Amino acid sequence: MAKDKNTNTLVELSAQLSAAVEQIGGHVVAIHARRRIPSSGVIWRDGVIVSASHTVRRDGDVRVKLPSGDDAVAEVAGRDAATDLVVLRAPEVKAPPAPRADASAARVGSFVLAVGRPGRTVTASFGIVSADIEGWRSGSGARLDRLLRLDLAVYDGFSGGPLVAASGGVIGINNSAFARGGAAALPASVVDSVVDELLTRGHIRRPFIGVGVHPVALGSALVKRNNLTNDVALVVVSIAEGEAADAAGILLGDLLIAVDGRALARPSDLLDALSTVPEGGSLRAMVLRGGVPHEVVIEPRDRDRDGAAA
């Protein structure tokens, strides 16, 4: 096509986008830890690679293809089911960590690129940030501080790769497992806190007490008699033997009214209360048993595996 203007803004934008991909591509590796197509990972810190946990099917040593084309060995240092992140230690990797984007680059409507390396070459997909969700709850019941929903194409090798700002720099780690295959990304701040904990502990601390609960409506007489602020409570429908709630004397059929002064209306309220308990701390639970209020102190235990029950 004959052209009369060679330097239009589209050409400039296009050059900026491909330069952003090229720059970050030097910090994106291919991870060979599943069948068929390798998955993408990002050099997050010196000798540390971050990827999506569901794409890394093996523990122990995995083979990694570096941006230079060389092979290296990385070791799975830990993984977290809630954020679907996996952290690998790769001392052989000498490439520096991927540069970060400005915080302002990830607002709703910002132009972004999803970069991957499902093999030798870098791949990219272009779109916008469509939503910035605070306090997002994952399928396994865990609460994520923040999640970005994206309007761009998901492809093989998308999960585990970096979300890149149009102006360059990493915004977060892409993952298609959060939103039923839809494009989403965990912002770098969330990834940082998970990486810190996985590198020191090997897993993410998730306090749990070992009960299954269901919301129930309380009768008005019961509410009045006990001066309750809420007419809903959580009834204990199952107890894991030997776990914290069992040890504290919680019984089947107990009604959990509140913990640490916060009323419980939904099972997620209990999960939120648990997530704020410090290591070695305890919960003060207000329990109705046979219509009589009791106070029970429960010391949550740390669970390193995934599970939906609190």
Added chain:
Amino acid sequence: MTTTHATPAYTIASDASWLASALRSAVVEIRSPAGGGAGIVWGGAGLVVTTHCVHKNGSLTIEANGKTHSAESIAFARDHDLALIHAPSVSGPIFELRDVGTLRPGELLFAYGHPLGVNHALAMGALHTVIRDKRTGDPRFIAANIRLAPGNSGGPLVDAEGKLVGVNSMIVGGLGVAIPAGVVHAFVTRATNLRAA
């Protein structure tokens, strides 16, 4: 044009609409029993390039610049999903070809065609990757994250300058897949030489 609203977003939008108007005269609509689609005017000798939109030796018509032209298919390359049409009364501007080796992942690409019967529609996306032959390393396909639909087939994939990157051929896993411009050029050269001989 950019005196009162010279914000980057406005200029980008106006540049994209300039691109669409420039492509309009170089892209035709093909109607054939095979389904039809889009076609690219190739040179000034009444040649039109398209994909699987036409049958061998089938009757077909071409809609270009508001007129209907009769045409015939004259060459096929099954392995590349390409077809060449002769329509003596069709002419248009000539595309500059973009060398596939200079393409960079993430750069902006535009598809032009008639998706789902919507005539002369422009879609924007970015280069995903160039798919190469495992043995020879020759470029086979260009994958772009661009929303295509039936009716885009045979239409051009262009870069931000309007240079021809490829001919849109299929949709695989949500990605638009195009035949590289160099492959198309080789096909047309081969076909027209055979015809002349």
